[in-house]
Amino acid sequence: xxxxxxxxxxxxxxxxxxxxxxxxxxxxxxxxxxxxxxxxxxxxxxxxxxxxxxxxxxxxxxxxxxxxxxxxxxxxxxxxxxxxxxxxxxxxxxxxxxxxxxxxxxxxxxxxxxxxxxxxxxxxxxxxxxxxxxxxxxxxxxxxxxxxxxxxxxxxxxxxxxxxxxxxxxxxxxxxxxxxxxxxxxxxxxxxxxxxxxxxxxxxxxxxxxxxxxxxxxxxxxxxxxxxxxxxxxxxxxxxxxxxxxxxxxxxxxxxxxxxxxxxxxxxxxxxxxxxxxxxxxxxxxxxxxxxxxxxxxxxxxxxxxxxxxxxxxxxxxxxxxxxxxxxxxxxxxxxxxxxxxxxxxxxxxxxxxxxxxxxxxxxxxxxxxxxxxxxxxxxxxxxxxxxxxxxxxxxxxxxxxxxxxxxxxxxxxxxxxxxxxxxxxxxxxxxxx
Amino acid sequence: xxxxxxxxxxxxxxxxxxxxxxxxxxxxxxxxxxxxxxxxxxxxxxxxxxxxxxxxxxxxxxxxxxxxxxxxxxxxxxxxxxxxxxxxxxxxxxxxxxxxxxxxxxxxxxxxxxxxxxxxxxxxxxxxxxxxxxxxxxxxxxxxxxxxxxxxxxxxxxxxxxxxxxxxxxxxxxxxxxxxxxxxxxxxxxxxxxxxxxxxxxxxxxxxxxxxxxxxxxxxxxxxxxxxxxxxxxxxxxxxxxxxxxxxx
Numbered sequence: 001x002x003x004x005x006x007x008x009x010x011x012x013x014x015x016x017x018x019x020x021x022x023x024x025x026x027x028x029x030x031x032x033x034x035x036x037x038x039x040x041x042x043x044x045x046x047x048x049x050x051x052x053x054x055x056x057x058x059x060x061x062x063x064x065x066x067x068x069x070x071x072x073x074x075x076x077x078x079x080x081x082x083x084x085x086x087x088x089x090x091x092x093x094x095x096x097x098x099x100x101x102x103x104x105x106x107x108x109x110x111x112x113x114x115x116x117x118x119x120x121x122x123x124x125x126x127x128x129x130x131x132x133x134x135x136x137x138x139x140x141x142x143x144x145x146x147x148x149x150x151x152x153x154x155x156x157x158x159x160x161x162x163x164x165x166x167x168x169x170x171x172x173x174x175x176x177x178x179x180x181x182x183x184x185x186x187x188x189x190x191x192x193x194x195x196x197x198x199x200x201x202x203x204x205x206x207x208x209x210x211x212x213x214x215x216x217x218x219x220x221x222x223x224x225x226x227x228x229x230x231x232x233x234x235x236x237x238x239x240x241x242x243x244x245x246x247x248x249x250x251x252x253x254x255x256x257x258x259x260x261x262x263x264x265x266x267x268x269x270x271x272x273x274x275x276x277x278x279x280x281x282x283x284x285x286x287x288x289x290x291x292x293x294x295x296x297x298x299x300x301x302x303x304x305x306x307x308x309x310x311x312x313x314x315x316x317x318x319x320x321x322x323x324x325x326x327x328x329x330x331x332x333x334x335x336x337x338x339x340x341x342x343x344x345x346x347x348x349x350x351x352x353x354x355x356x357x358x359x360x361x362x363x364x365x366x367x368x369x370x371x372x373x374x375x376x377x378x379x380x381x382x383x384x385x386x387x388x389x390x391x392x393x394x395x396x397x398x399x400x401x402x403x404x405x406x407x408x409x410x411x412x413x414x415x416x417x418x419x420x421x422x423x424x425x426x427x428x429x430x431x432x433x434x
Numbered sequence: 435x436x437x438x439x440x441x442x443x444x445x446x447x448x449x450x451x452x453x454x455x456x457x458x459x460x461x462x463x464x465x466x467x468x469x470x471x472x473x474x475x476x477x478x479x480x481x482x483x484x485x486x487x488x489x490x491x492x493x494x495x496x497x498x499x500x501x502x503x504x505x506x507x508x509x510x511x512x513x514x515x516x517x518x519x520x521x522x523x524x525x526x527x528x529x530x531x532x533x534x535x536x537x538x539x540x541x542x543x544x545x546x547x548x549x550x551x552x553x554x555x556x557x558x559x560x561x562x563x564x565x566x567x568x569x570x571x572x573x574x575x576x577x578x579x580x581x582x583x584x585x586x587x588x589x590x591x592x593x594x595x596x597x598x599x600x601x602x603x604x605x606x607x608x609x610x611x612x613x614x615x616x617x618x619x620x621x622x623x624x625x626x627x628x629x630x631x632x633x634x635x636x637x638x639x640x641x642x643x644x645x646x647x648x649x650x651x652x653x654x655x656x657x658x659x660x661x662x663x664x665x666x667x668x669x670x671x672x673x674x675x676x677x678x679x680x681x682x683x
Contacts, residue, residue, distance in 0.1 A: 079663055080661075080663060082502075082658035082661070083658075083661050087659065109660075137661060138660065138661030138662045138663070139659075139660075139661030140661075141661075142661060238477070241480070241481055241482070241483045244483045244484075245483050248483075248675060252675070252678075252679045252682075255679055255683075256679055256682060256683045293664065294660075294661075294662035294663065294664055297662075297663055297664065298661070298662070298663060301663065306466060306468045306469060307468055307469050307470065308468050308469070308470050308471075309468060310465030310466060310467065310468050311465060311466050311468065312463075312465050312466070313463075313465045317495075317499065318492055318495040318496060318499070320491060321663060321664060321667065322482070322485070322667070323472045323476075325482075325664055325667065326472060326475075326476050326480070326482055327470050327471070327472050327475045327476060329482075330475050330476065331470060331475070335470070339469050339470070340469070
């Protein structure tokens with residue numbers, strides 16, 4: 001019964017479908033060997049087997065789940081009864097060592113593939129690992145978000161910081177941490193930037209180094225880009241069902257021909273399915289929509305806001321949810337920002353217009369801090385699909401030589417590529433106290 | 435084990451009755467319209483491609499919930515105990531031993547599907563692993579690169595055109611459908627028959643227990659852990675899609 005594994009593959013496959021439309025990357029760059037020069041393909045396929053570094057397995061690093069009751073007084077709606085405690089993972093050295101917090105990207109869990117791979121690499125390099133889900137992961141929303149409405153740079157950072165302090169309080173008498181460090185990819189990198197700033201005031205960790213991997217600049221711009229990718233569905237968005245069906249059929253065809261879905265399944269699926277760039281982009285859009293559907297519904301039930309569920313209607317744990325899923329499948333993340341996120345926070349920010357408020361969810365909001373903070377470095381890709389044209393320049397401009405921009409990799413496609421992993425590790429090990 | 439199936443069936447019956455008989459419908463209340471309402475957003479006649487025929491959803495969701503609690507209190511603690519007590523190489527041996535019986539099942543179903551390829555691939559594995567592989571405890575066949583078909587009676591029924599029927603969550607076993615649920619019975623009978631020839635009765639009971647724990651230990655799925663309220667229907671769709679593909683495979 002490998003349903004879970006299959007599920008992960010399908011979701012990964014769907015993400016893979018997401019990616020293609022915008023054309024391939026810049027001119028040849030010497031000395032960078034990452035093979036997928038198409039930004040959508042890179043985003044979907046990631047790093048082909050054999051180009052990843054050798055790393056210990058999750059069993060070998062004893063990567064273990066932990067539970068944390070962040071708000072013991074909280075009473076969850078019956079529908080979300082299982083979400084009281086926040087789940088995270090740790091892998092601990094048996095000797096004094098630097099500790100690194102890993103923050104997952106949009107909709108991703110503490111034990112999602114990218115966090116797990118980073119954990120393996122950093123553990124091997126001698127770090128204690130604490131891996132935390134994205135604030136946009138439903139379990140985080142129910143257990144650790146103070147408001148239940150996420151996607152706000154400052155507030156999400158405060159929620160994350162609280163959780164990190166509580167986790168450290170539990171670990172403090174068990175392990176010896178010689179320094180605290182922080183990294184995250186995608187939205188997790190965005191969170192990490194705000195966390196670094198928050199920590200300057202609170203000083204609970206006094207982070208030694210912070211690495212931002214493929215962060216968005218403006219959250220709103222990035223989710224708009226991802227939302228718009230569904231417009232690449234052949235025949236338009238009304239053709240969603242048909243398109244989705246075709247994808248599943250095509251994916252299934254590859255599945256049937258392969259002996260197993262281990263190893264390089266995605267890569268061979270990519271090669272065999274021969275998707276057009278528009279289709280890859282549509283796929284990315286669909287996969288993004290699927291993860292936002294769960295998030296937004298969780299927030300709606302937590303706050304009884306009345307976004308797709310009628311306000312006041314109590315759903316029990318056995319309730320049929322089909323209708324809400326159907327509605328949410330037809331809404332984008334930008335709809336959430338305009339019709340839920342902003343109205344929800346409106347009274348907290350009197351006199352701030354909707355557009356100004358949403359525009360403030362951006363690294364430009366803390367640009368001054370980022371500019372002067374030597375401990376923060378950036379690893380990004382020139383062809384990242386979540387950036388508007390020109391947005392990549394923000395990193396060169398603000399971080400200067402603390403930003404490394406790779407020519408290819410799309411959105412996090414090269415995060416597990418040998419050279420990038422080496423870069424990640426070097427960021428934290430160079431000049432580290434023994 | 436013979437006593438287990440009737441008990442499971444009565445458990446299903448109880449859950450089914452509970453699902454049908456519980457809470458009389460409350461007075462219909464009028465709620466304010468949400469920001470986005472289905473009748474404005476979902477075009478008439480739209481078909482949700484991820485929908486699955488699930489007339490027993492209320493019962494299924496209760497069994498799903500029951501499985502979670504069974505996991506928490508019995509199954510997963512047993513898995514943890516198993517890992518703590520039995521050293522890793524021994525666990526692998528036990529796993530391979532049971533997988534060898536699954537190859538027998540695949541061979542039988544390959545034959546029933548009139549597929550020489552599946553039959554010979556599976557029976558080849560059984561012959562190699564039962565001999566060189568020391569009664570199945572070492573998976574020599576995989577090391578030799580022999581493909582491993584995974585065929586069961588549900589797929590055999592599907593192969594001959596039997597539709598999947600309603601979605602069904604089985605107690606302890608998890609996602610299934612009427613066809614695949616029924617298919618568990620002949621597969622189980624076959625395994626029982628073979629093990630009956632090979633193993634003494636008390637050993638068989640222990641073997642069944644170990645097999646269950648080993649299977650759970652090799653299944654990473656955890657009920658409700660995605661945190662998504664849509665987990666049930668996502669799992670339902672994934673299971674159904676996977677089985678459709680497996681039948682065609």
